[in-house]
Amino acid sequence: MSANRAVLALLDHAELDSKAGKRDAAGASLERALRIEPRNPWLWLQLAQVRLAQGQYAQAITLARKANSFAARNYRLQADSWQVIAQSRVALGDTAGAEQAYKLAADLALQARAEQH
């Protein structure tokens, strides 16, 4: 996810806080990590997942898109981002959009697996 130990330390921090339900704090740690590596798509994706868990669906969708904007040809990550978008759309009542996103996520996951082999 990152070669930078400072970023990894902050990711650990965020994960602990997230598991403890302290999502605001998790978000703050991820923002600290983003100040260090602003173009790291994994960090944007993690922040999107935190916002999804907080019920901030519009923000989750945008952050997932932003993750993708830094993730050219990284299908694994793109698949995860579309998962976040799909779940957010479900919560927002956009069933058709969610279906589309799920399908994209599935396709990308397949592509990612194909690449691994």
Place this chain on the structure above:
Amino acid sequence: MKLPSLVSAWNRLFPHLKPRMPGKAVRVVALLLLLGLSGYIYYLDTTIREAFEGRKFALPARVYGRALEVYAGAKLTREQLLEELKGLGYHENPEPQEPATYKLTLTGLDFTSRAFVFTDGPQPSQHLRIEFNEGTVSLLQEHGTPDVDVPLLRLEPPLIGGIYPGHNEDRDLVRLDQVPKTLIDALITTEDRKFYTHWGIDPRGIARAVFKTVSGQRIEGGSTLTQQLVKNFFLTSERTLSRKANEVLMSLLLELHYSKDEILETYLNEIFLGQDASRAIHGFGLASHFYFDRPLDRLELQEVATLVGMVKGPAVYDPRKKPELTLERRNLVLKEMAALNVITQSQFLAARNKPLGVVQRAPTGTSPYPAFLQFVHRQLQRDYREEDLRSEGLRIFTTLDPLVQRQAEAAVQMRLGAIEKARKISPNTLEGAVVVSSTQTGEIQALVGGREARFAGFNRAVDTQRPIGSLVKPIIYLSALEDPVHYTLITPLDDSPLLWRQPGTSDWKPQNYDRKFHDQVQLRTALAHSYNVSTARLGINLGIERVLDKLPRFGIEHQPAPFASSLLGAFGLAPVEVAQLYQTFADGGFRTPLRAIRSIVTADGKTLQRYPLNVEPVAAAGPVYLLTAALQGVVREGTGQPLLNWLPPEIKAAGKTGTTDDLRDSWFAGYTGDRVAVVWVGRDDNKPTGLTGASGAMTVWGEMMKNIQPEPLEPVMPEDVELVNIDPASGVRYDDSCKGGVPLPFIKGSAPTEITPCAVLAEVPKSSTVEVIPAAVKTEAKPGVKAEVVPAAKAEAKSGSKAEPEKKNWLQRLFN
């Protein structure tokens, strides 16, 4: 506030009381006296406690800058870390085990950080070792057995100011444990040696005062610190015995209720130490800023002694107006300290020989960054009541980066001075403003409101709305590029004369800066050279309102009039608004509202509010990617070319110059991989400056960025964009292998489909593709001076045909 005297209070309470029957009367009088006295004492007690508590609990909001994150691999030099540590009040110490001390080592530092309570919890003090290599941190370890790597250290954030109570009262409240010991020693030595043992008064001092009064001499002296504090609460020039009696009683009462430390702390924050026009200077914290422009914990011994000497009479011992008298008094304080062995003889001799060292012009506030602080304050006022900001002791964590701020301030000062000198403009007539933010998070890292950034005043970064000229053009070009069926980077635009008639305005005939017309120019060339005529025609064809209506989505609340002249920026925006506009271009079409505040924490450490990162997609990634490529062309080959005097071409900075009518406003807005920055240069009286965007604002931008060392701008290519090999002059498409072309980005499907054989251009002599650097770059040696020789006017004036061969090689060089 003035207290009633004992006698007049008595008379008011018992006006009818006249002794008639001596025996009984005496008893009645004694009883009443006792009752009256206890009532009166009760009254004094309430008064003094109210005054004391009032001071104690009016805690201003404290505003902090960003906390510096230090980790192995961080781009940070030893000098920068030292600057940060000194700003935090760290002292050099050969044994740096105490918090806030450091020692230089061969290639790094040995230091002990302070403990600090952050929004997400406390962080303990750590004794650390850091090493640097080639501008980055190469090692960060905590001392121990054995030493262990520290993945990440967050230094405590620098305090950058406060929001203070009262109108003409300004404080920099200090806690007793933050006050240098030398100050307390000096104070007690000079003013009240028995402070820790007396009950609030010094009977001998009072006896002397009484004696002097009775014998007809002046009333003076004999006051303990406690008495002085009481006196300070109710400042009056009245010197009567009854006032003295009140003072004594209140001092005894204070000592009854509060500890010595509480009294001393309040004294340190309350004592009157000078007058600055309508503003009273109360307390040592503020006085330290007012006289030495430094926080209290960074004063040296002789400076501390100066302040203590002034307690006796700040008007008499005014270091600015009466330096000799003040120096004499200071040395007396030092001498007394040496006599009591509070300081050593050598400390005394060293301190005595130093000059007063008072800054000649007092800063207007306690913040070194008044423009940024004002911006923060305004943002806070939207969410909080003013009295809460001034009294609840809130802690405000902001985004200001002092290292970036310092470069921004220095660049404004240095460049404006150099421009005035080189162009024989009368000194100190040019003004400037700068906003720097981080590209992806939208955090404002620096805000400069004027040339004298240290002095609060007109905040040009936020409060001036000056016509933005060509800075508006990218929004027109973005609108065009969003329609790939009709517009690509190489679409020919018509730059022939234009006459525009619109009801409600006079006829409009836009001119180019070089007063020429250029027939057909490629879209990217029209933007690079900032051609007005072709741009205006493009905007009119797209629809004036359609273009201008985009602005609110980019965070520009100010809606310009729907006239064609607005297409060329004939409307005013503040630099901070322009920064918001360019932020979205820099961030691939995502709009992140610019933020100055990260979080707000209450006095007892609870997080009151966070201002999280907020992102909104407002423009498609593909067209924004194309726009960025075109704005990189501005710097590579257009009006922004002289920027290469400051920044190497590998940075691939994108930007746009802006010049308004008669050269009144000089603008540059641009971005690198990690920062967006906007600079405005002009005059407060709005007279012409003789500067274009490139010869004025852009030089400030370049100077600043050079010192900040930005990341190169390499946006990720969106999926709907492809690179196609194009002949830069004609715009025809070549086979991918053809060396004569340059790869240009297109929205997929919008590039020319017909492929031209590349025979002719393959002949381009090798030498010219290797190193063709425009004249401007060759003068690199002394950017500050030489830039004047190559004003952008020349670059702007270059006609299309003349620039063509040079440009081709430039593009080749860059894309190869």
